[in-house]
Amino acid sequence: MGSFSNKSVLPALILKMDYEDMKVSDRGGASDDYANLNWVEDTEKRKSIRQALKDYCKLDTLANGIVSNNLFLFRGGDYEKR
Numbered sequence: 001m002g003s004f005s006n007k008s009v010l011p012a013l014i015l016k017m018d019y020e021d022m023k024v025s026d027r028g029g030a031s032d033d034y035a036n037l038n039w040v041e042d043t044e045k046r047k048s049i050r051q052a053l054k055d056y057c058k059l060d061t062l063a064n065g066i067v068s069n070n071l072f073l074f075r076g077g078d079y080e081k082r
Contacts, residue, residue: 006060006063006064006067007019007025007026009063009067010063010066010067013066013067013070014066017059017062017063017066019056019059022052022055022056022059023048023049023052023055023056024052024053024055024056025056030053030056030057033049033052033053034053037049037050037053
């Protein structure tokens with residue numbers, strides 16, 4: 001059985017959106033980077049990691065909205081009747 005993660009589903013819904021070119025591209029990596037952020041002494045590296053985490057979270061949040069919206073519409077949802 002395949003994966004139903006945003007990383008797998010998002011490109012099927014919107015072809016140009018994926019996690020491939022991101023510095024942080026999965027939840028495990030994001031969790032590790034966040035957990036280790038306080039131990040990074042280099043200020044520029046810390047800024048880079050923070051930005052990568054923000055970019056990942058931004059795409060992941062957008063993906064949740066896109067997937068949720070598509071599921072709502074797929075099941076016959078009507079925004080006018082909400």
